[in-house]
Amino acid sequence: MAGHSKWANIKRRKAAQDAKKGQAYAKFSREIIVAARIGGGDPAGNFRLRTAIERGKAAGLPNDNIQRAIDKGVGSGASDQLENLNYEGYGPAGVAVFIESMTDNRNRTAGDIRSYFNKYNGNLGSDGCVAWIFQEQGLITVETHRQKRSYSEESLFEAAIDAGASDFVANTEENLCEIFTEPDRLNTVCEGLSESGWLIQSAEMTRRPQNTVEISDTAQAVLLMKLLDAIENQEDVQAVYANAVMEDAVTEAAWAVLNR
Numbered sequence: 001m002a003g004h005s006k007w008a009n010i011k012r013r014k015a016a017q018d019a020k021k022g023q024a025y026a027k028f029s030r031e032i033i034v035a036a037r038i039g040g041g042d043p044a045g046n047f048r049l050r051t052a053i054e055r056g057k058a059a060g061l062p063n064d065n066i067q068r069a070i071d072k073g074v075g076s077g078a079s080d081q082l083e084n085l086n087y088e089g090y091g092p093a094g095v096a097v098f099i100e101s102m103t104d105n106r107n108r109t110a111g112d113i114r115s116y117f118n119k120y121n122g123n124l125g126s127d128g129c130v131a132w133i134f135q136e137q138g139l140i141t142v143e144t145h146r147q148k149r150s151y152s153e154e155s156l157f158e159a160a161i162d163a164g165a166s167d168f169v170a171n172t173e174e175n176l177c178e179i180f181t182e183p184d185r186l187n188t189v190c191e192g193l194s195e196s197g198w199l200i201q202s203a204e205m206t207r208r209p210q211n212t213v214e215i216s217d218t219a220q221a222v223l224l225m226k227l228l229d230a231i232e233n234q235e236d237v238q239a240v241y242a243n244a245v246m247e248d249a250v251t252e253a254a255w256a257v258l259n260r
Contacts, residue, residue, distance in 0.1 A: 033102070034073065041071075047186065096134070100237070102236060113237075137180045138182065139178060139180060141177070142200060149198070162196075163196070164185045166181055168180070211243060225255075
């Protein structure tokens with residue numbers, strides 16, 4: 001899982017940049033809609049919704065927008081015919097890319113995404129071409145240094161497994177533990193951890209690659225980052241997953257090129 005952590009580093013860096021962009025409100029609103037649609041409109045009992053709301057607030061999303069998104073999610077607000085669509089393809093160096101979107105105009109979304117793949121040496125594929133690589137799972141993040149109770153990796157691991165988690169990855173460099181669950185057990189595991197006294201930083205759905213492609217060439221890394229950046233900034237895109245892994249030196253060299 002080293003690749004997941006390194007890719008998470010890139011995504012966390014980007015999150016701060018993306019929050020400044022104009023389409024952030026729409027993205028966060030749609031994330032709230034999805035969370036409320038799946039798990040109900042009460043943040044107290046829907047950890048995914050709670051995380052989505054907290055992200056929206058951190059980006060400056062007004063409370064009225066948050067409530068409207070919850071209402072749409074549970075079916076009590078005005079509907080704007082949003083539909084969930086996935087896109088799949090291959091980026092530079094054969095990296096698999098899986099995209100989740102929520103759109104009211106599928107032609108616009110598909111056209112934009114196809115243009116990004118074409119521009120950055122990739123190919124938009126057919127349904128199912130890479131979906132098998134990415135396993136849908138719940139992801140719970142616990143920041144170990146913010147716990148009110150005494151922390152040990154063993155005690156958190158035991159609490160997570162007892163609550164029904166399927167996997168556990170500790171990242172000591174970032175004081176994080178990532179706990180993976182079956183998709184339908186995300187809330188259950190969150191509740192179990194909370195009842196055991198653990199503070200949860202976030203809870204969300206993710207797609208975890210079952211195999212990876214190592215990028216060792218800086219030029220390929222730059223192309224891939226440009227592709228993923230373009231896709232993530234498309235207004236209808238909710239999440240992007242890639243099965244690339246890079247050594248730190250390659251990541252830093254690519255960032256240096258991008259930041260010139």
